[in-house]
Amino acid sequence: MRPRPPSHTESHPAVMLRDTGLPLGRWLNAQTAILLSIFILFYFFRIASFTISIDDEFGAVRESPNVWLLQGRWAVYLLERFVVTHQVLPFFPFIVFGACLAISYRIFLSTFGVDRLSKVDYLTFALYAGYPIWMFSLSFFSNAIAFGLGQLFAIASIYHLGSFLASRERNTSFRQSVAPMLYACVLGAVAIGMYQSYVFLIASLGFGLIVVRILQENSGWRRALIGSTWIAVGVLLSIAVYEMVQQALLAVTQLGSERYVANFLDWHSLRNNPLQVVYTVIVGGLQAYGGSAEVFGVTLLGFAAVVILGFASTAFWPGLSWRSRSAAIVLLAVLAALPFLLHLAAGGRLPARTLVAVPAVVWLLARLSVGSSRRILSVLGFCAITVSAVQSLYALNLLQTANVFARAHDEALASAIYEKIISIDADTRDGHAPVLDFSGAKEFVSIYPRPTPATMGYSFFEWDGGNSYRIVAYLHLLGYPSFEVANQQQRREDDVVFRDMPSWPAPGSVRSFKGVVLIKLGPKPGFR
Numbered sequence: 001m002r003p004r005p006p007s008h009t010e011s012h013p014a015v016m017l018r019d020t021g022l023p024l025g026r027w028l029n030a031q032t033a034i035l036l037s038i039f040i041l042f043y044f045f046r047i048a049s050f051t052i053s054i055d056d057e058f059g060a061v062r063e064s065p066n067v068w069l070l071q072g073r074w075a076v077y078l079l080e081r082f083v084v085t086h087q088v089l090p091f092f093p094f095i096v097f098g099a100c101l102a103i104s105y106r107i108f109l110s111t112f113g114v115d116r117l118s119k120v121d122y123l124t125f126a127l128y129a130g131y132p133i134w135m136f137s138l139s140f141f142s143n144a145i146a147f148g149l150g151q152l153f154a155i156a157s158i159y160h161l162g163s164f165l166a167s168r169e170r171n172t173s174f175r176q177s178v179a180p181m182l183y184a185c186v187l188g189a190v191a192i193g194m195y196q197s198y199v200f201l202i203a204s205l206g207f208g209l210i211v212v213r214i215l216q217e218n219s220g221w222r223r224a225l226i227g228s229t230w231i232a233v234g235v236l237l238s239i240a241v242y243e244m245v246q247q248a249l250l251a252v253t254q255l256g257s258e259r260y261v262a263n264f265l266d267w268h269s270l271r272n273n274p275l276q277v278v279y280t281v282i283v284g285g286l287q288a289y290g291g292s293a294e295v296f297g298v299t300l301l302g303f304a305a306v307v308i309l310g311f312a313s314t315a316f317w318p319g320l321s322w323r324s325r326s327a328a329i330v331l332l333a334v335l336a337a338l339p340f341l342l343h344l345a346a347g348g349r350l351p352a353r354t355l356v357a358v359p360a361v362v363w364l365l366a367r368l369s370v371g372s373s374r375r376i377l378s379v380l381g382f383c384a385i386t387v388s389a390v391q392s393l394y395a396l397n398l399l400q401t402a403n404v405f406a407r408a409h410d411e412a413l414a415s416a417i418y419e420k421i422i423s424i425d426a427d428t429r430d431g432h433a434p435v436l437d438f439s440g441a442k443e444f445v446s447i448y449p450r451p452t453p454a455t456m457g458y459s460f461f462e463w464d465g466g467n468s469y470r471i472v473a474y475l476h477l478l479g480y481p482s483f484e485v486a487n488q489q490q491r492r493e494d495d496v497v498f499r500d501m502p503s504w505p506a507p508g509s510v511r512s513f514k515g516v517v518l519i520k521l522g523p524k525p526g527f528r
Contacts, residue, residue: 035125069255078193079149130389157185188241204339309380352451464527
């Protein structure tokens with residue numbers, strides 16, 4: 001009996017896609033491609049070139065991903081162990097990051113019922129994907145894929161939290177609501193496993209869902225408190241799932257305990273001087289949202305205008321009762337403050353790369369401003385967003401330019417140091433790799449702004465005040481012999497010799513001592 005050929009309906013790819021139950025057609029289409037094109041416009045310099053930054057040298061020569069597990073980032077550990085073993089690569093990490101941002105943006109908008117993007121959605125995506133905070137998060141390549149997937153999983157978690165809230169409002173049975181909450185917790189745990197600060201993105205945008213519903217439905221404090229409670233429950237359950245997986249993997253691998261986050265905590269300062277810590281956190285928050293040169297290296301006033309107009313649009317949203325208006329404003333202030341919550345526990349400030357929630361918060365404020373029915377606020381919001389998008393592009397390229405010149409400086413300095421090593425130890429030419437010891441830092445002076453939270457634009461020979469392990473790893477990455485670093489006992493003996501040596505490039509700044517080649521880059525000893 002001849003088999004029946006499949007009908008057109010059965011074999012059509014769209015039907016096959018629909019039968020899987022995956023809503024891919026909603027998020028993977030021409031609109032997502034346009035979003036990815038906007039991302040490429042903003043990061044073209046970074047995508048088209050290959051200039052590494054501080055810590056990339058360790059990532060490139062790393063032989064085991066265990067360091068990620070010890071940092072509490074178990075999802076990155078699994079990613080590097082089983083999927084992408086080498087992440088310091090040109091093009092690939094950043095294009096994956098961009099694709100994740102484009103898809104996550106579509107998923108988040110669909111939470112509000114937006115399936116077809118407008119011109120305003122494309123414009124505000126420039127802030128969602130191009131806010132310069134991302135450059136601090138993506139300073140080294142090993143973060144790019146993890147941060148992209150973290151954003152995608154966090155937004156997917158919020159999507160299911162939105163489904164859960166909608167099911168509760170429809171008075172469906174709690175059993176029917178369990179599935180979306182379960183999905184939200186698991187996805188949220190993976191996002192936190194990619195980077196712990198994604199917990200604040202989930203919380204902030206979760207509250208953002210409630211703010212938008214208040215504005216749309218004129219619902220007051222009762223609905224706001226109920227919704228906020230469920231968001232908090234979802235976040236706490238995500239943290240619990242994250243912690244269970246983290247502890248299970250540490251037990252299986254027998255790596256000990258994770259102490260990375262604990263290294264940043266400073267409860268002593270918060271307990272002894274709480275007002276100063278709170279003041280520092282508030283100032284840092286205003287600088288991050290206000291486009292301060294203290295954070296970005298250059299003043300970007302368009303960001304401050306977007307934030308102010310977002311709050312103003314909420315405060316003057318037409319048709320709201322005073323209860324609804326006050327609930328929306330308070331929740332908006334809370335969600336804007338959430339990304340800085342960890343900074344309180346850290347005694348004031350943390351590196352800007354921890355602020356992964358800030359671009360999405362600024363996007364929400366931008367969308368509220370341009371979506372206002374008050375024409376003057378809407379027009380001002382459109383202008384502020386346009387200016388901010390241009391300033392974002394400018395700031396991103398300033399930082400990348402500083403990095404290009406820093407790498408040119410480092411390559412020339414590495415070559416000169418290698419020539420000096422050969423002059424001290426001629427056997428190096430034959431593949432022999434002598435033991436090295438560096439002291440001090442050789443500062444790279446740049447005419448381009450390099451904000452202190454960033455590692456881009458700084459020299460491998462100056463970071464940490466001069467770090468022998470970092471410098472040796474960088475030299476090895478450039479193709480020079482695999483030098484060894486002097487042990488601690490030898491380095492203590494070397495310190496006595498270093499005191500009488502001149503700094504680079506003076507004659508005598510490179511010499512041999514007890515079989516170790518000493519290189520003094522600067523007058524002050526750094527990382528020892």
